[in-house]
Amino acid sequence: MTDLVKAIFRKRANRFIVEAELDGEIVRAHLPNTGRCKELLVDGATVYLKPSDNPNRKTKYSLYLVENNGALVAMFSQQANSIVFDAIKEGKIKELLGYSILESEKTIGNSRIDIYLANEDSSNDGSKVIDETYVEVKSVTLIKDGVAQFPDAPTERGRKHLEELISLKKEGIRAVVFFLIEHPNGNSFRPNWENDPKFSQTLNKAYAEGVEILVYKTENTLESIELVGNSLDFSLEK
Incomplete structure (x- = not known):
């Protein structure tokens, strides 16, 4: 990501578009994160934009990183999937x-x-898939007193994903919800009961049904965003 350019955040025009000051000029950038991010996207915050070479795009830039309390926070929430995918592939x-x-x-x-994981058993006459595992990844950027919380805005879609994992587990299939903390100041995790009690209740239900919870964090620089360390502690209490 060496092509990132430094700018100053000014305002969020709508859910997907922000305005930033770049070299004294106001530019519009795509925000690849549907969360509220109110504690991150504040007027005057330093942000890093990635230019696009697609002439058909409505915006020339995408917002990738924002500085918050001395840390670089990754804002491209969909990239969390590929970060976890690569980390699994690399045995991390x-x-x-x-x-x-x-x-x-x-x-x-x-x-x-x-993410889907499995093994193939070819010990019998015909090979078959065994040891199936489904992993649902959630990007986390909201931090309160060092504790990462998800979601920062109500998510019916996220709750439905948990219900699907519960159904899989009831069928005897391994199911995992993976919270990737993309704010380096987060050192543990809890669901955001205040913002989305339904999701939080469903996460508790999922855990009680045997759905596994994994919490990891990333190390963010202007060159890369990578999963580091071991699984962190979490609490499901209010």
Whole structure:
């Protein structure tokens, strides 16, 4: 990401568009994050924009990083899937080692789960898929007193993903919800009961049903965003 340009955040025009000051000029940039991000996107904050070479785009830039309390925060929430996918591929996540099949996205029911893992058993006459695991990834940027919280805005879609994981687990299939903290100041995790009690209740239900919860964080620089360390602690209490 060496092509990032430094700018000053000015305002959020709508859900997907922000305005920033670049070299004294106001430019519009795509915001690849549907969260509220109110504590991050404040007037005067330093942001880093990625230029686009697509002449058909409505905006010339995308907002990738924002400085907050001395840390670089990753704002491209969809990129969390590929970060976790690459980390699994590179063997960085000990809880998800030992799979021969690794796929991004798998449709189950009415939802697409982010990552699919499995092994192939060829010991019998015909090979068959075994040890299936579905992993749903959530990008987390909201930090309160060092504790990462999700979501920062109500998410019916996120709640439905949890219900799908619960259904999979009831069928005897391993299911994981993976919270990737993309704000370096977050050192543990809890659901955001205040902003979305329904999601928080469903996360508790999922955990009680045997859906696994993994919490990791990223190390962010202007050159790369990478998953680091081991799984962090979490609490499901209010």
